[in-house]
Amino acid sequence: MNNTPVLKKMYAEKVVPALEKVLNHSNPHNVPNLEKIVISSGIRSENSKEWVQEVVKEIAKLAGQQPVITKSRKSIANFKLREGQANGVMVTLRGARMWEFLYKFINIVLPSIRDFRGVGTRLDGHGNYSFGVADHTIFPEITVDPNRKNLGMDITIVTTAKTDDEGRELLKQLGMPFRKPNADAVTTEAK
Numbered sequence: 143m144n145n146t147p148v149l150k151k152m153y154a155e156k157v158v159p160a161l162e163k164v165l166n167h168s169n170p171h172n173v174p175n176l177e178k179i180v181i182s183s184g185i186r187s188e189n190s191k192e193w194v195q196e197v198v199k200e201i202a203k204l205a206g207q208q209p210v211i212t213k214s215r216k217s218i219a220n221f222k223l224r225e226g227q228a229n230g231v232m233v234t235l236r237g238a239r240m241w242e243f244l245y246k247f248i249n250i251v252l253p254s255i256r257d258f259r260g261v262g263t264r265l266d267g268h269g270n271y272s273f274g275v276a277d278h279t280i281f282p283e284i285t286v287d288p289n290r291k292n293l294g295m296d297i298t299i300v301t302t303a304k305t306d307d308e309g310r311e312l313l314k315q316l317g318m319p320f321r322k323p324n325a326d327a328v329t330t331e332a333k
Contacts, residue, residue: 145238145240146238147238147242147245148241148245149241149242149244149245149248149316149317150238150241152316153176153203153241153316154174156315157312157315157316158173160172160315161173161174161311161312161315164238164311164315165308165311172313173303173312174269174301174303174304174305174308174309174312175301175302175312175317176234176240176241176244176299176300176301176302176312177300177301177302178234178235178236178240178242178300179234179235179243179244179297179298179299179300180233180234180235180296180297180298181201181204181209181232181233181235181295181296181297182212182230182231182232182233182296182298182321183197183201183230183231183232183293183294183295183296184229184230185197185228185229185231186232186248186292191325193230193291194204194211194231194258195229196290197231197293198211198231200243200284200293201231201232201233201293201295202233203281203283203284204243204281204283204284205233205235205239205243206235206239206242206243207235207239208233209232209233209235210231210232210233211230212229212230212231212232213227213228213229214226214227214229223308244299244316246282247306248298248316248319249317249318250316251280251281251282252271252319253319254280254282255280255309257284258319259322260319260320260321260322261273261316261318261319261320261321262320262321263310263320263321263329265306265309265310265333266306267306268303268304268306268309269301269302269303269304269305269306269309269312270298270301270303270309270314271298271299271300271301271318272293272296272297272299272301273296273297273308274294274296275294275295275296275297276292276294277292277293277294278292278293278295279292279295281282299313303312
């Protein structure tokens with residue numbers, strides 16, 4: 143019985159050869175790969191300890207592993223934040239969980255969003271991709287409760303790509319539904 147995640151198997155069989163051609167790499171080890179996925183959610187300082195535990199439970203359902211609570215390093219009076227106070231929850235996915243989460247996100251979560259036209263194409267300058275999710279109920283693991291607050295989060299996909307173009311091509315080959323360039327825009331060339 144083979145427990146290799148579907149997306150990792152597709153990466154090895156189809157994406158690596160395609161990237162070798164597109165990026166002109168002769169060695170498959172030079173082809174960019176996924177390193178980790180970080181899911182994080184900020185918590186406002188006035189929220190209760192019960193809410194912090196609720197956020198931990200929700201992120202754990204999405205990620206399949208226990209997240210950590212991040213705490214402030216120093217006090218900031220303007221934000222009503224004290225040193226050592228919980229200000230976020232985060233989890234880092236690697237290995238099989240990372241591949242399974244990305245597969246679920248690309249093939250189940252994003253297509254289920256109403257009026258979805260693709261994700262933005264902008265990367266961070268080092269081949270990594272981040273985007274925000276305003277409502278965590280788009281994930282199938284979450285049960286919708288009208289009495290509960292929606293939870294926003296940031297998802298960062300860290301790759302071994304050296305440039306944004308390599309990172310974008312890797313994610314495109316993995317099936318990331320990037321937004322199409324505006325077809326209405328007319329480019330003019332100097333003659």
